[in-house]
Amino acid sequence: MRSTMQDVPLSVGDLVRYGTSVHSRARITTWTGGEPRRATLGEVGARAARLAHALRGLGVAGDERVATFQWNNQEHLEAYLAVPAMGAVLHTLNIRLHADQVAYIADHAEDRVVIVDASLVPVFAPVLPRLRTVRHVIVAGGEPGGLAAEGVEVHSYEDLLAQRPDTFDWPEIDERDAAAMCYTSGTTGAPKGVAYSHRSMYLHSMQVCMTDGMAVAQGDTVLAVVPMFHAMSWGLPFAALMVGASLVLPDRFLQPGPLADMIQAERPTIAAAVPTIWHGLLEELEAAPRDVSSLHSVIVGGAACPPSLMERFEERYGVPMLHAWGMTETSPLGSFARPPAEAAGSERRAYRLSQGRLPASVRGRLIGPDGAPVPHDGASVGELEVRGPWVTGSYYGGEDPEKFHDGWLRTGDVGSLTPDGFLRLTDRAKDVIKTGGEWISSVELENSVMAHPDVAEAAVVAVADPKWDERPLVAVVLRDGAAAGAPELREFLAEKMARWQLPEFWTFVAEVPKTSVGKFDKKTLRSRHASGELEVVDTRE
Amino acid sequence: MRSTMQDVPLSVGDLVRYGTSVHSRARITTWTGGEPRRATLGEVGARAARLAHALRGLGVAGDERVATFQWNNQEHLEAYLAVPAMGAVLHTLNIRLHADQVAYIADHAEDRVVIVDASLVPVFAPVLPRLRTVRHVIVAGGEPGGLAAEGVEVHSYEDLLAQRPDTFDWPEIDERDAAAMCYTSGTTGAPKGVAYSHRSMYLHSMQVCMTDGMAVAQGDTVLAVVPMFHAMSWGLPFAALMVGASLVLPDRFLQPGPLADMIQAERPTIAAAVPTIWHGLLEELEAAPRDVSSLHSVIVGGAACPPSLMERFEERYGVPMLHAWGMTETSPLGSFARPPAEAAGSERRAYRLSQGRLPASVRGRLIGPDGAPVPHDGASVGELEVRGPWVTGSYYGGEDPEKFHDGWLRTGDVGSLTPDGFLRLTDRAKDVIKTGGEWISSVELENSVMAHPDVAEAAVVAVADPKWDERPLVAVVLRDGAAAGAPELREFLAEKMARWQLPEFWTFVAEVPKTSVGKFDKKTLRSRHASGELEVVDTRE
Ligand SMILES: Nc1ncnc2c1ncn2[C@@H]1O[C@H](COP(=O)(O)OP(=O)(O)OP(=O)(O)O)[C@@H](O)[C@H]1O
Ligand SMILES: Nc1ncnc2c1ncn2[C@@H]1O[C@H](COP(=O)(O)OP(=O)(O)OP(=O)(O)O)[C@@H](O)[C@H]1O
Ligand SMILES: [Mg+2]
Ligand SMILES: [Mg+2]
CATH class of the missing domain: 3.40.50.12780 (ANL, N-terminal domain)
Incomplete structure (x- = not known):
């Protein structure tokens, strides 16, 4: 009818x-x-x-x-x-x-x-x-x-x-x-x-x-x-x-200066940008405070929001950050990290740092390395596939047809889904570090390094290793005037990570290369490493 | 493409x-x-x-x-x-x-x-x-x-x-x-x-x-x-x-008692009902106070919200009322009276008492008695027609095809639209009182009578008049123990209305008849009047 x-x-x-x-x-x-x-x-x-x-x-x-x-x-x-x-x-x-x-x-x-x-x-x-x-x-x-x-x-x-x-x-x-x-x-x-x-x-x-x-x-x-x-x-x-x-x-x-001026002068209530922009703004505000109190939501997405970024923003400026995940392929809003009203304390914090809840119109499922569906138990990890009225079903011109699977988009993002619909990405499929049969999430490792007070930014890529297949290489940008070395940073990580996950390879750079939209450009980092441009500290030595 | x-x-x-x-x-x-x-x-x-x-x-x-x-x-x-x-x-x-x-x-x-x-x-x-x-x-x-x-x-x-x-x-x-x-x-x-x-x-x-x-x-x-x-x-x-x-x-x-208990016990944040329900709840709360502080929005619609209702609710209980307009034919949400953020004071109040703003998905237009479009100037009045993805384009079985006009629904509601999209209904087309070539809005007259402290409810219908075609008949329900008579109520109206609008015919009833969903049932009121069941006071006498 x-x-x-x-x-x-x-x-x-x-x-x-x-x-x-x-x-x-x-x-x-x-x-x-x-x-x-x-x-x-x-x-x-x-x-x-x-x-x-x-x-x-x-x-x-x-x-x-x-x-x-x-x-x-x-x-x-x-x-x-x-x-x-x-x-x-x-x-x-x-x-x-x-x-x-x-x-x-x-x-x-x-x-x-x-x-x-x-x-x-x-x-x-x-x-x-x-x-x-x-x-x-x-x-x-x-x-x-x-x-x-x-x-x-x-x-x-x-x-x-x-x-x-x-x-x-x-x-x-x-x-x-x-x-x-x-x-x-x-x-x-x-x-x-x-x-x-x-x-x-x-x-x-x-x-x-x-x-x-x-x-x-x-x-x-x-x-x-x-x-x-x-x-x-x-x-x-x-x-x-x-x-x-x-x-x-x-x-x-x-640039951070004009952005801070803009916020003070135009008093926006909502602002949206990738983490690197907010990172820069934070540094700017620390150097020269401005009034950012008009903001009721600072939306961050396009790349994982480092916990340290969310905390500093909120603690120092009282500005709530909302983490969102999306892709060009998903129009782009895919998920949005508003915690369930009943969550409190550390549980609430974990929800907010996740990539967020998929809304009714974006269905998600996880596919394991064997092609079988992975349960939405908040722990099991697989490649996220999505389906919905604002998700693409193909690329223009028909490129990369293998990115589509029975009408679902294969996102190339790897992570878990909770029973209540929250997505927690651990990595891009291409960035996961596969070491000795286990996986290390490059994003988690980056967040852990960035939690060190001397570190402004950190990006992790896999480097080939004869024994373990791949091992992580950490590219670190130190804060102005800071001096932490690789052994100290490794020591810092040892408190939270298993031994086999601890990176031995470190490089100190003036800046992490960024993509056209301000994401960590790991393609470039990898090729710089391959061409020997990076000076690598090996902490085993 | x-x-x-x-x-x-x-x-x-x-x-x-x-x-x-x-x-x-x-x-x-x-x-x-x-x-x-x-x-x-x-x-x-x-x-x-x-x-x-x-x-x-x-x-x-x-x-x-x-x-x-x-x-x-x-x-x-x-x-x-x-x-x-x-x-x-x-x-x-x-x-x-x-x-x-x-x-x-x-x-x-x-x-x-x-x-x-x-x-x-x-x-x-x-x-x-x-x-x-x-x-x-x-x-x-x-x-x-x-x-x-x-x-x-x-x-x-x-x-x-x-x-x-x-x-x-x-x-x-x-x-x-x-x-x-x-x-x-x-x-x-x-x-x-x-x-x-x-x-x-x-x-x-x-x-x-x-x-x-x-x-x-x-x-x-x-x-x-x-x-x-x-x-x-x-x-x-x-x-x-x-x-x-x-x-x-x-x-x-x-019934008002259980509803008040429910609100106190279950602590809803949003509640939605027609004005008569909220009217009853208000009386109940006055007789036996309950905690209704959990509510952040009380939605009222289905019939015009009397200003006195909105004011009493908000002043005495601090509960914000949101006025909405809709029809079975519109799924039903047609408009929603959230005032523009920049409106304040009496302007804000007027926005809130209007039927609300049509959202992007519900287009509205006004058609005058001559079939020509009426400007959206906040003053000119016409029949509202609406179009949108959740508005019906016909009745099931094809009944009343004259209610549809080039793909638009003729709502049978009469009112004005402001340039910023707010609807202000003055009446149903069937309830307007046509008197001496002018129109009296039955809803406005009801609201004015209900503003009198002795009046619990008032409903106005047209009665045939040999000289003026139609004149308003006001059916009044007095508050318990109140005693205001027709001359006093008419005197009260004289302060706000033109002389020709002042009703001469009054009837005092124990209750206004209600439809199956609690709206004033003017069909029944009219037929009771026609069959001589109502005792009418003529203030000219
Ligand atoms: N909140 C987030 N946390 C982690 N990663 C995110 C988040 N938001 C977006 N991303 C990453 O960004 C990707 C989408 O970005 P975008 O559409 O801009 O192109 P890209 O994937 O960076 O580039 P390309 O597809 O051309 O390689 C997602 O697939 C995901 O990997
Ligand atoms: N906020 C409001 N203010 C004034 N009138 C309203 C409001 N909300 C709804 N209405 C009235 O209710 C009507 C829609 O009600 P509903 O669909 O329940 O059927 P009905 O019009 O009362 O009955 P029927 O169409 O069968 O005669 C609207 O057309 C309008 O006249
Ligand atoms: Mg991509
Ligand atoms: Mg109707």
Whole structure:
């Protein structure tokens, strides 16, 4: 029996129509270093309509891809609204990748138009001549000089928007059609493409606004540090649109100093970023205190949150950190670490440090090395597979089909699930250290080392070992002025770890290499080690 | 371009699978007058599986309708879970309707099985012999005596569940298929049927759990006073399942005394009911105080919340009331009166007393008497039409097609919309008093009369008038021991109203007649007046 319900597709166009009218007074603030640029969501909506007209004027039709090469700022948000709502596909390019990779991704997605931030023209210039499908480049936030390629027209964003109508008749769209594309970060290999649907983005936005999700609501001001080119800035722009939350966008001012200034000045209630950003902010606040008391939730994800980070933030600044796990492939919200209301003390702390609870819409299962399901007992470990309406079922272009298993996504993340649905990741499958038939979690080892007061950051990779197959190598960044050596750090670990887990190989580095989105770049660490660039201390000697 | 997202239907089965496992420790408490009956959601899930097996055993297949004739209690919840999840259609019958109406509705929906609460057997007995499609009656919570009809088997619920498996392999279902049916309250005419889909119930549950919705979350305990036979208890059971909130179910103990006891003993954080229930509770608390401090939100809807009710509740008990508007036709959450964060003082109060803001998924428009759209300026009044994924697009069986207009539902509610999306209903189209070419809102007049300290309740209907077409008749229930007369009440109104609006006709009654779900029953009031049953005071005399 069919229901009698109306057949109304879930669409970004409806979110745009609703958010920019009903919540037209929400504030969109872009940091500039000086006086911030301020607009209302109503104004952004009008400019998004102009942008849609401009894109139609350039011939963008059907599901053509319109790419962005932009910071988190007002113009990028305008593209977020206009492109999916007009029925085209928004493709957010990662501005931090190597030119070869950007060109590969833009070609792979068959981008037709690219909107480039003026400050990024020097970065984009070497990419442009290699692009085979792009016909128009639009430069936002400055003059369109310095870009040229055969068969490509270069435009000024503001010129294109001028004299266009302030409203656009957003078309009705099949909710399963693509609204946006994003490629993975390339932490483990070449980036792979995911195409989100109108349906998935709408449902994901609802989840972000659920009280047990990120609880984004009208009246919140969300500081979206996590890049809009990285997994849709964790869905925050669309969630804000859905409920009328205000946004603070840091543009290119992602250094700890400006971020601290931004928080003090703009008083966001929610802020979201990867651990390295919060780590930097913490150091900054210690050097030069700012008022961060407006924050009711600091969301941390994209990589495991070190316990020491969560504790320092909360103890010193009274700011609650919420740990989330997700992937580009999962839109990205996969789990969210709000502890059960009844948990207290150390149990509560453990829940908060876990990767969080999977919501009703994200089913999880664990598959052991033998391919058999692993029980959700909070102890047994396996590769996490997920299924749900905002989880991808393939990569764009059909790459890596082995990542999909009977309709489930194989995450490449390894860990356990508790009976009450909490995920505790021990590692990426590629980063686990397999030693003498046992596994060492690189993440747990990193967290233990980072708990030492002299250590600012620590990253662990496997190195080949003739006897044990693999052994851990710990790359340590010491705090300014600190002097702990490998024997002392090893001694420190000996209190909490079994002997066979204690690392013998250590290296002291000025900085842990980071990926394009600020995660520990273990690929690079491994290759530096392989090429002999790292000076390794062997504590057995 | 198709997205790469997985094609996972939104379904009640998934909610059941998730909620009863991940949130198996949530508490389901049924009031009994004595020691409450307690179960965990995990136990309810196991019993729902048994029920599904039992129903299959009785031959329930495909989309057959399984009706309930039950209070809000654990067994009713078991049916809520089992019936939609197994692919059948749950049909909640209104236990307070006249036997003729129940029989009409059950036949109309072609119910196959009815689950009846033992305490309601005397009410159901006269209905049963008239039912043409029912083949099985299952009596829950007591012995199955006292029911008989030709061709109908009568079973004991517990006997049927005994020895069935504790798990059921919930099938995958097309999300647009019907999951549940409900008929309107019959306030304005014969009840009309609505068939909710798996999709609509899932989306609606997400909305209920959004921070700007009812904000239901893990750790909440929800007292669902609003009947499970009335618009799915406002979606609270499924929302609770989605996030693992606990439920307190009042069974047949809906009188103010037991409700107050329940709140004190079970400490719910959220409670939901129509204004008359809260009105009764208030009187009860005044007579015999109880601790109601556990409540962080008291949700009121189904009829306009009188300002005096909201104020007394908040001032005397510090309990915040949240006003919501909805219809059986809208699943039912249509709008929710959380004021904009920036509103303060009297503006904030006005927002809270409005019917609330329409969320992104419920589009609204106003149509004037001439059929033309009315602006959303907070002043212009028209009939509200709504559109969205959990709004019905027809009545079951195709009745009243004139209630649908280009894919929108004509709500029969009259009011204004503000530019920021808040709905302010002035009346039902059928209740507006049309006098001398002007309109008087019966609801506003009622609220003004109820603001008088001597008045407990007031209901206004139109009476025919030779000169003005219609004039208001006010039916007043005085507080115990109060003695205000019509001239005094009219004098009281004169301070706030224009002369032509002041009612001349008054009647003093012991009680305002109520519908099956506790709304003012103006149909009955009108017919009592027409038959001369009411003693009318004419203040002109
Ligand atoms: N809270 C977290 N704790 C631990 N790891 C996390 C957390 N959040 C995200 N991750 C890691 O980030 C991954 C998803 O990141 P993203 O989609 O940005 O690409 P990537 O996996 O880093 O890159 P690629 O897939 O191209 O190698 C997850 O699979 C997981 O390994
Ligand atoms: N907060 C509210 N303020 C004013 N009226 C409300 C409110 N909430 C609900 N209503 C009224 O209740 C109606 C929906 O109620 P319901 O679906 O129970 O059936 P009914 O309209 O009372 O009965 P019928 O449609 O059979 O005549 C709305 O159309 C509206 O008139
Ligand atoms: Mg990955
Ligand atoms: Mg109605």
